[in-house]
Amino acid sequence: MSRHTFEEKLKIVFQVKNGKPILQISRECHIRQGMILEWVRKYDGYGRQGLHKQPNIRATPEFKEEVVRFILEKHIPLAQVVLQYGVSCSALESWVRIVRLNGYEALHQQKKCGRPTKVMGPPKKQEPKTELEKLQAENARLRAENALLKKVKALVEEREAHERMIGRKPSRS
Incomplete structure (x- = not known):
């Protein structure tokens, strides 16, 4: 669930559009300035629809590689890619960091999900035959x-x- 409703976001965007300083809005509403800027950019790019909660996407390795190439090779700003692809900023930063450290093939390696298997402990008892x-x-x-x-x-x-x-x-x- 989104922390801020569509109406709250729209109200804040209109305040920015009417000339109220983002810093002042940020302090009054206890919202990060970056978040408010992101809402304004989404509103500018997509209108009211941009402020609605976006569905979660399942990023495939190919999708990740495409987005990271867009950022690193075409030098497109991160904020623009966030708007265009609907991916979170933190996820993009993580993917870019992985590629810079280990190359594009690191995006294709599958990580194990969930809790690691328990190695220690007594072996399972077997009934004597x-x-x-x-x-x-x-x-x-x-x-x-x-x-x-x-x-x-x-x-x-x-x-x-x-x-x-x-x-x-x-x-x-």
């Missing part, structure tokens, strides 16, 4: 349980010894 595997799994579980109980016993004994040293009676819990 044979009797021998079942016994080995039970043996490993019992060894782990035994080691845990030994650790707990050692910790309890250590705490009791510490409490005896400082003169307290050990608790029975």
Whole structure:
């Protein structure tokens, strides 16, 4: 959803057209001057229709390359390309930066979407198939349980010894 309604944008554009300074409008309405300038440019280029919310576009690598070539090779200003193609300024700046660093082929590389897969963590448990595997799994579980109980016993004994040293009676819990 757009933060500013069509009516708000139109009202601000008319204020600019009637000679009110953009800086003053910006301070009164708490809107960036660049945003107001963009609205005025869209109004000048496309009329009232330019102030309506534009649909989101799915930029293909070929589209990105075409737009970036337009900016870099024909030296067309970014603001004009934003109006002409309906792409956000930040997206265009990002594409131009990518091309300047890595070339046009970098626009054609697919990035992975979404959260990266989780590599760490215990492997999924598989049910033992044979009797021998079942016994080995039970043996490993019992060894782990035994080691845990030994650790707990050692910790309890250590705490009791510490409490005896400082003169307290050990608790029975």
